[in-house]
Amino acid sequence: MNQKFTTFVGKVIGSKLSLQSNNWSHIYIYEPAIERVAATRGNLYLVLDLPASYEPLGRQIIDDVRKLYYDELSEDPLQSLEAALGRANQRIEEFGNRLLTSNHESLRRIHLSCMVLVGQDLHLAQVGDIQIYLVRKGRLNKISNTGPQSKTGNQAFQNIASGKIEIGDILTVSTPKLFEIVPIAQFKEIVTTCYPSVAGSRISEQISKNKRGLDNSPSALILEVNAETVAQMEGTAAPAADPRHESLDNRVKDSKDQIAAQMYADTHENEPAAPLPADASPDDGMTPPIYDEATPANTGSRMETLTGIIGGIGSFFGGVVDFVRGGMDPAQRGKIALIIGIAILLLVGYNVMRTRQEGNPSVQSSHAYAEAFENYTQAREYLRGNDFVNARSYFLVAQTKAEEAIAQNSNQDRAQTLISDIQKELDNIDGVTRLSDLEVVADVSTEAGVASKILPTVNGFYLFDLEEQRLFRLTEDNGQLSLLADPILENRRVQLAASVDDDVYFYSQLGSDDKAVYTYTATSDAVEAAELSFETPFKTTKVLENWTDATGNMRLYALGTGTDSGLWRYRITGGRLTTPQDVINPDTARPEFETIVDFSIDGDVYLLTQGGMILKYVGGNLDTEFKLKGLKVELAEPVALTSATRLPTSPAGVGQKLYVADRGNNRVLIFNKEDGQLTKILAAENAFTDLRDLHVDEENNQLYVLDGAKVYKIQL
Numbered sequence: 001m002n003q004k005f006t007t008f009v010g011k012v013i014g015s016k017l018s019l020q021s022n023n024w025s026h027i028y029i030y031e032p033a034i035e036r037v038a039a040t041r042g043n044l045y046l047v048l049d050l051p052a053s054y055e056p057l058g059r060q061i062i063d064d065v066r067k068l069y070y071d072e073l074s075e076d077p078l079q080s081l082e083a084a085l086g087r088a089n090q091r092i093e094e095f096g097n098r099l100l101t102s103n104h105e106s107l108r109r110i111h112l113s114c115m116v117l118v119g120q121d122l123h124l125a126q127v128g129d130i131q132i133y134l135v136r137k138g139r140l141n142k143i144s145n146t147g148p149q150s151k152t153g154n155q156a157f158q159n160i161a162s163g164k165i166e167i168g169d170i171l172t173v174s175t176p177k178l179f180e181i182v183p184i185a186q187f188k189e190i191v192t193t194c195y196p197s198v199a200g201s202r203i204s205e206q207i208s209k210n211k212r213g214l215d216n217s218p219s220a221l222i223l224e225v226n227a228e229t230v231a232q233m234e235g236t237a238a239p240a241a242d243p244r245h246e247s248l249d250n251r252v253k254d255s256k257d258q259i260a261a262q263m264y265a266d267t268h269e270n271e272p273a274a275p276l277p278a279d280a281s282p283d284d285g286m287t288p289p290i291y292d293e294a295t296p297a298n299t300g301s302r303m304e305t306l307t308g309i310i311g312g313i314g315s316f317f318g319g320v321v322d323f324v325r326g327g328m329d330p331a332q333r334g335k336i337a338l339i340i341g342i343a344i345l346l347l348v349g350y351n352v353m354r355t356r357q358e359g360n361p362s363v364q365s366s367h368a369y370a371e372a373f374e375n376y377t378q379a380r381e382y383l384r385g386n387d388f389v390n391a392r393s394y395f396l397v398a399q400t401k402a403e404e405a406i407a408q409n410s411n412q413d414r415a416q417t418l419i420s421d422i423q424k425e426l427d428n429i430d431g432v433t434r435l436s437d438l439e440v441v442a443d444v445s446t447e448a449g450v451a452s453k454i455l456p457t458v459n460g461f462y463l464f465d466l467e468e469q470r471l472f473r474l475t476e477d478n479g480q481l482s483l484l485a486d487p488i489l490e491n492r493r494v495q496l497a498a499s500v501d502d503d504v505y506f507y508s509q510l511g512s513d514d515k516a517v518y519t520y521t522a523t524s525d526a527v528e529a530a531e532l533s534f535e536t537p538f539k540t541t542k543v544l545e546n547w548t549d550a551t552g553n554m555r556l557y558a559l560g561t562g563t564d565s566g567l568w569r570y571r572i573t574g575g576r577l578t579t580p581q582d583v584i585n586p587d588t589a590r591p592e593f594e595t596i597v598d599f600s601i602d603g604d605v606y607l608l609t610q611g612g613m614i615l616k617y618v619g620g621n622l623d624t625e626f627k628l629k630g631l632k633v634e635l636a637e638p639v640a641l642t643s644a645t646r647l648p649t650s651p652a653g654v655g656q657k658l659y660v661a662d663r664g665n666n667r668v669l670i671f672n673k674e675d676g677q678l679t680k681i682l683a684a685e686n687a688f689t690d691l692r693d694l695h696v697d698e699e700n701n702q703l704y705v706l707d708g709a710k711v712y713k714i715q716l
Contacts, residue, residue, distance in 0.1 A: 005117075007031075008224045010196025010197040011220065013219055014217035023050060023052055024048070026049075026219060027048075028066075029221075031044075039119075041077055042119065044114075045114075046065065047115075048112050049216070051110075054110065057110075065088055069081055069084040081114075088112075110127060111127065111129055112126060112130065113127075117223075120164050121162065122165050123161070123162045124160070124162075125158070125161070131178070131179065132172070134171055168424075170224050171222075175216075175218045178203075178220055180218075182207070187203070189680065190203060193433055193681070194431050196224050361408045368415075372399075373398070375398035376395065376398040376422060380425075392430075396426075399419060399426075402415045402419045403419065431680070432681040432683050435682060435683065440712060442711040443481075443710045450465065450709050451692065451711070452467070453497055454704055455497060456499055460477075462474075462497075468486070469489070469493065470487065470488065471483075471497075488520070489506070489518060493508060495508055498556060500554050501548070503520060505518070506518045507538070530577060532576060533576045534579045539566070540560055540563070542559045543559040543596065543599060545600070547602070556570040556572060559593060566582035568583075584617060589624075597638060597639060598639070600643045611635075612635025612638055614671070626676050630679075635662050636662060636664025638664075640660070640706075641694075643658050643673065644697075644698040644699075654698045654699060659694050661705070663690075666689055667681055668681070668688070669681055669682075691706070691707055692707065693706040698716070702714065702716065
């Protein structure tokens with residue numbers, strides 16, 4: 001199997017956006033369909049940003065560059081590009097001279113970029129402030145020329161930069177105004193988590209929503225370098241027949257011929273020999289001619305031959321009957337017995353051979369791989385047409401078949417490679433960022449435990465081990481994990497825990513009425529019954545969380561079920577829990593509280609359901625407009641929801657995201673709080689197999705993921 005470089009393209013054409021613009025901002029792409037031209041010259045990409053009245057100049061540059069670059073295929077591509085850009089410079093100079101002569105004005109600022117991709121070789125040149133970036137292995141590198149040629153008055157292509165591209169590289173070319181609308185960090189996130197065409201649509205939408213009334217609608221070209229896997233004969237053709245099987249097939253055929261000849265001879269002993277064709281001699285061993293439908297033949301001869309064959313078969317089976325009855329002379333009986341024995345032997349041998357061939361794991365594995373590769377190829381065809389729905393379906397079928405090939409033959413290296421390629425394509429379609437080398441900051445497996453919840457504290461966090469009824473603390477300053485309580489309570493089983501400041505509240509229930517709350521106080525390092533300012537029992541609780549608002553007011557929230565259904569708020573005053581209040585208004589659409597698996601509060605309330613929905617309540621009322629958007633794969637077994645609260649001192653961007661642990665799909669999803677739009681999917685190699693809880697520290701751009709016994713820290 002070998003690879004051929006190919007590209008996926010997305011673009012934002014400023015002149016086609018619904019914004020008033022004084023500029024002609026355009027993108028031109030030429031990808032030759034003729035294989036010979038594509039192999040020797042590759043693809044041409046032009047990005048142009050000119051004053052609107054300069055559009056004729058822009059179109060002339062496009063025509064000249066394309067014609068001259070692809071004109072003489074025998075020349076070196078770099079020489080052809082130099083000639084093409086030389087003609088473009090001539091056009092710019094002529095246009096400037098005409099402006100000066102007719103309108104007495106100088107050539108205004110223009111921005112141009114020309115890029116060609118020939119196999120793995122990239123050549124690019126620019127005029128003005130075109131912004132060119134290379135994203136390689138997650139790092140954003142600016143590769144555009146910011147030298148003296150970008151100054152006003154130097155309006156010509158000068159130097160051509162060249163380099164090698166790699167599979168997975170993303171090249172972006174944009175006009176100057178783009179990053180006034182889309183921050184560079186957000187731009188990087190979009191182009192690295194979406195297919196280029198999807199990224200182009202998202203950027204276009206963001207530009208169109210811009211309210212600042214730019215005098216220039218920017219353009220952007222997004223180019224992702226990929227590789228098309230070209231199968232060798234081994235990969236696509238039916239597997240070659242085993243020489244041993246072929247030999248056996250021939251032996252079977254020869255034996256059948258011998259049996260037929262013997263049958264014919266035995267049933268035609270007393271008949272004269274058939275006349276030979278005129279051009280044959282008695283010794284040439286010639287077999288009777290075989291006619292196809294296009295060959296004229298004598299009908300009478302055919303009928304005679306057919307009658308003879310039928311008669312021969314009838315005579316043979318008559319002989320078999322005589323053989324069984326014993327009414328045949330010994331010589332004839334020996335011949336018939338030999339023929340029957342050979343026939344039985346060949347029939348059994350053929351069935352054994354066929355069974356072995358059909359059940360041969362190597363053969364089955366090759367067939368499965370061929371099907372996988374065929375579906376993979378079909379999926380990529382759909383990708384080229386931006387049909388992501390069908391592409392995804394075919395990739396999944398290809399993945400299943402490739403896994404089947406490996407199951408039949410574990411040495412299927414090509415199937416392993418194909419599965420890796422398919423996973424990358426699915427990640428691109430689904431917008432997945434696949435993490436590697438995750439940092440483990442805590443691991444309670446050393447204590448034979450499995451954590452159930454992360455409880456943030458002032459300097460680190462607690463880990464609550466529900467199964468073993470233990471409490472751990474991680475101090476981030478020194479990375480030390482210490483066991484604080486084992487068990488937490490001697491005579492009760494703790495079910496839930498939530499931290500408030502540097503303390504922890506525990507909830508336990510024995511029977512329907514015996515509900516109690518206990519507190520672990522860090523200063524005393526002891527667990528005691530929590531002080532309540534009410535006499536009625538604590539509400540029956542399914543989920544326990546805390547929230548401290550921007551002014552420092554601490555509250556404990558309990559999701560009640562059954563007769564206690566509601567989201568109950570307990571204010572903490574003087575270390576005591578005050579009488580609970582239901583924060584969900586009785587007059588709004590209330591959720592089915594039994595289906596809620598987790599919730600998060602930042603002033604508004606977000607409830608995560610078992611079915612993968614997030615319900616948003618503002619001021620206690622359901623926000624009916626809020627829906628999760630952008631999911632291609634629905635949530636499966638969501639287990640945790642978290643978010644951050646924006647404080648007066650928080651940096652920009654804090655408190656705008658919701659984080660969901662999707663245990664069924666081994667991933668973490670990030671949504672926008674405002675409109676529910678999916679912004680990122682995080683997956684991991686050899687991790688996220690037992691997701692349990694999340695904690696986000698957006699002030700420091702860090703996400704903590706509890707996966708079984710381990711806590712991973714991810715830099716956002």
